[in-house]
Amino acid sequence: MNIKTLFIVTAAGITLAACHSNTYHIKGSAENMQDGDTLFLTTDMVTGIPCDTLVVKNGKFSLSGSADSTCFCMLYSAKAHQINATFFRENGNIDIRLSAEPSASRVGGTPCNNEWQRLNDSLMVVGKAINLIAERIYAHPVSPAEREKGMKEIEELNKQFSNKVEVAAERNIDNEFGYFLILNFSKDIFSATTTKHLISQMPKELRQRTAIQQMEQELAKQANTAEGTVMPDFTLPDAEGNPVSALAEIKKHKLTVIDFWASWCGPCRREMPSVISLYESYKDKGLGILGVSLDNNKDAWTNAIKQWGTSWTQVSDLKGWESSAATLFNVKSIPCTVIVDQEGKILRRDLRDEQLRNFVADYLK
DSSP states (O other), X not given: OOOOOSOOOOSSOEXXXXXXXXXXXXXXXXXXXXXXXXXEEESXXXXXXXXXXXXXXXXXXXXXXXXXXXXXXXXXXXXXXXXEEEEXXXXXXXXEEEOSSGGGOEEESSHHHHHHHHHHHHHHHHHHHHHHHHHHHHSSOOOHHHHHHHHHHHHHHHXXXXXXXXXXXXXXXXXXXXXXXXXXXXXXXXXXXXXXXHHHXXXXXXXXXXXXXXXXXXXXXXXXXXXXXBOOOOEEEBTTSOEEEHHHHHTTSSEEEEEEEOTTOHHHHHHHHHHHHHHHHHGGGTEEEEEEEOOSOHHHHHHHHHHHTOOSEEEOOSOGGGOHHHHHTTOOSSSEEEEEETTOBEEEESOOHHHHHHHHHHHTO
């Protein structure tokens, strides 16, 4: 299941370009906080290590300074981390209202913060709808038909979620907020086609930034194995050392799932029973699986195959993340799936669990 969350940014610190004024003034209120309580300001969304502190007095707090760049930050309570808000530290007057319920916290006052709040308000509606459906189909026993109906509803809401972010990026294509959205959410929210389109609309001064140029280089790499293209062939040895051509293997089946995995990958191991069940359900209808391991230890690889008793073709060059196939398909994390038809046309990428099963069921019905 792929339920998008309301923007938890995992970058260590996101710095944008300079604004025109030269000082920022943060003023805010903090619900249910006492005099002397401390708020931490961090630009590190992974560790939360503070770069500044603010002290609450009469339910309010403030901080002033100068910034030569716009930076994405989080403000959180030293006592209760659920009291927090994400915002952009940019020059200007920034208003922050912290609530005991994080979804009720609000930011504004400057261009990036106004747009950030506007976007989160619209996404909150979608997020709540997704959570209600997820609770309905996962927290209580439901029929397979009801669960499938709920998953399709979630998939449609995820599309709405993505569209809202795309619209916000389009609306802010010439400013720092649009740059922020493209830079940080293109992988999870936008398709490669959408990302290319958005970048093409950016003004020259934004598009020439190193991060965007690197993104364009990455997109160029992905183009050869994007959805809708015919995959390039690769040949890797199986467990007995016999060379296996991917395209030759694919021609044996109506539909093939190329499954990138490794014996040391916890999520891969947890999902393997689901993959085995999928294969057993549809192998007689034309489903094939080609396992590509990112192991670098042959015994670990072959022992995992024996443990699971998988009967589909497994290959590996035992080079770990340097696997030639993983490099060819621009695989950055595992498990990763590439679904292709009998001619090698890439139909979908990165489907897992029920989304993968639903796609296979629809294609082979």
